[in-house]
Amino acid sequence: MQTITGTDINKSAELLNSGALVAIPTETVYGLAANALNQDAVLKIFETKGRPTFNPLIVHVHDAKEFLKYAVEVPELVTKLAQSFSPGPITFVLPKKNNIPDIVTGGGDTVALRVPDHPLTLKLLAQLDFPLAAPSANPFGYISPVDARHVKDQLGGKIPYILDGGQCMIGIESTVVTVLSGKVVVYRLGGVSLEDLKDVVGDVELRIHGDANPVSPGQLKSHYAPTIPLKLGRMKDLLIEFASKKVACLTFSQNYFEENIVAESILSPGRDLHIAARNLFTALRKLDNSNAELILAERFPEYGLGLAINDRLERAAAEN
Ligand code: TXA
Ligand code: MG
Numbered sequence: 040m041q042t043i044t045g046t047d048i049n050k051s052a053e054l055l056n057s058g059a060l061v062a063i064p065t066e067t068v069y070g071l072a073a074n075a076l077n078q079d080a081v082l083k084i085f086e087t088k089g090r091p092t093f094n095p096l097i098v099h100v101h102d103a104k105e106f107l108k109y110a111v112e113v114p115e116l117v118t119k120l121a122q123s124f125s126p127g128p129i130t131f132v133l134p135k136k137n138n139i140p141d142i143v144t145g146g147g148d149t150v151a152l153r154v155p156d157h158p159l160t161l162k163l164l165a166q167l168d169f170p171l172a173a174p175s176a177n178p179f180g181y182i183s184p185v186d187a188r189h190v191k192d193q194l195g196g197k198i199p200y201i202l203d204g205g206q207c208m209i210g211i212e213s214t215v216v217t218v219l220s221g222k223v224v225v226y227r228l229g230g231v232s233l234e235d236l237k238d239v240v241g242d243v244e245l246r247i248h249g250d251a252n253p254v255s256p257g258q259l260k261s262h263y264a265p266t267i268p269l270k271l272g273r274m275k276d277l278l279i280e281f282a283s284k285k286v287a288c289l290t291f292s293q294n295y296f297e298e299n300i301v302a303e304s305i306l307s308p309g310r311d312l313h314i315a316a317r318n319l320f321t322a323l324r325k326l327d328n329s330n331a332e333l334i335l336a337e338r339f340p341e342y343g344l345g346l347a348i349n350d351r352l353e354r355a356a357a358e359n
Contacts, residue, residue: 042194044187044201048159051202052166055080060087062176062190063099063163064204065155067128067212067230068183068320069190070099070173071198078140081172085142087197090179095145096172097130097153097213101164106131106152109139109170114218116240123239126156128209128230132217143172153213159204175212182263182327182355185210185320210317211347216243228347230316247350262354263320265327269334271349271356277335287331289322289352291315291339302329312344319348323355 051061055072058080063072071088073080075098085092098109103121106113110133117131135150144150155161164171175183176190184190187203194201214229216236223236223243236243267287270277274290278297287302288295292310295303304322306315326334336352339345 040196040199042191042196042198042201044191044203046159046203047200048163048166048202051163051200054200055163055167055171058083059200060084060198062184062187062194062198062201063155063157063160063171063173064187064202064207065099065157065160065173066126066207067155067209068185068207069176069187069201070097070155070171071176071190071194072099072171072173074167075099075143075170075172076138076140077169078142081140081142084172084174087194088174088177088179090174092142093145094174095147095149095151096143096174097151098139098143099153099155099160099164099171099173101154101161103154105170106133109136109150109152110134111136114221116218116221116223120216120223120236120239121154124231124235126154126161128156128211128213129153130213130215130227130229132215132226149217151215157204159202163202180262180264182265182320182323183212185317189321189324206317206321208317209313210319210321211344211351214347219244228350230344230347232343233346234343262357263323263351264355264357265323265334267327267329267331267334269336269352269356271336271338271352274335274337277337281333281335284332285330287326287329287334289326289334289336291337293337301331302326312339312348315339316344316348319351 103125130153185207209230214231215227339348
């Protein structure tokens with residue numbers, strides 16, 4: 040199959056209407072989209088990604104007002120969060136209505152809903168009379184794409200069209216939340232920080248870890264993984280421990296000058312965690328394509344988006 044990259048929303052809509060897949064830009068990462076109400080179309084997503092079907096997908100809608108089309112109820116805390124952060128990098132897990140096929144939810148009775156914040160994709164959603172199921176547009180377990188080029192490199196030949204919306208401005212996936220017993224529970228750290236959530240709803244509960252039988256497969260231990268092994272820690276210590284290897288360094292703001300460093304990425308010289316998050320996956324791809332034997336990654340500060348960055352780096356470092 041020939042893969043075309045372009046900015047044609049009508050063509051994207053036409054393909055999606057016919058049950059084909061289209062890679063779409065969002066503010067977080069590129070998604071691999073299909074008509075969420077068409078079971079056969081959604082099946083193609085799992086085949087193309089090599090993703091296990093127990094792993095549920097996020098359903099993207101044009102406006103938070105549409106949540107009630109697909110969810111049985113929308114708790115007040117969700118409405119409050121949606122008013123603050125949607126469109127934006129937050130996903131809500133809600134009890135599903137029957138119009139959402141089982142293939143989308145891994146057979147479960149909840150559906151994940153999100154309003155992406157990207158002008159092309161919002162325009163596309165406005166033209167469609169169905170929502171879009173879309174996981175990140177990468178082969179299962181690999182680094183998420185934040186540029187049309189990344190999608191083409193990995194899914195080229197497997198999908199007909201990539202809607203090119205430029206570089207993703209957030210750069211890491213959405214924060215996944217639900218409401219249980221009147222409390223906001225966070226399943227996946229992402230583009231909306233815990234501090235921002237707490238400003239709106241007070242206390243939140245974290246249920247991020249649990250790798251044996253994950254509630255939310257973004258919780259799978261090994262994920263977001265480069266092909267070269269990645270070690271996470273204090274850069275000074277890592278450089279001593281791996282002094283005999285050719286290494287690629289991923290740092291927040293600092294340069295290192297050891298002779299065994301063959302590639303490096305500094306995510307934000309000005310130490311801005313939003314900029315660091317935006318650069319993270321592109322940097323990991325670059326270092327993964329270097330001739331290093333190991334990627335050494337520095338642990339980020341434990342606040343704001345630093346927590347989500349560390350979460351991705353820990354999963355990248357986890358062994359299969
Ligand atoms: O930013 C994002 O969320 C991107 C863009 C494309 O929207 N999408 C994305 O999709 O990261 P994916 O499939 O890579 O991750 C979806 C996450 C997974 O951790 C999945 O387990 C969780 O959402 N999820 C989906 N449906 C769920 C459900 N019903 N209950 C719990 N977790 C769910
Ligand atoms: Mg993903």
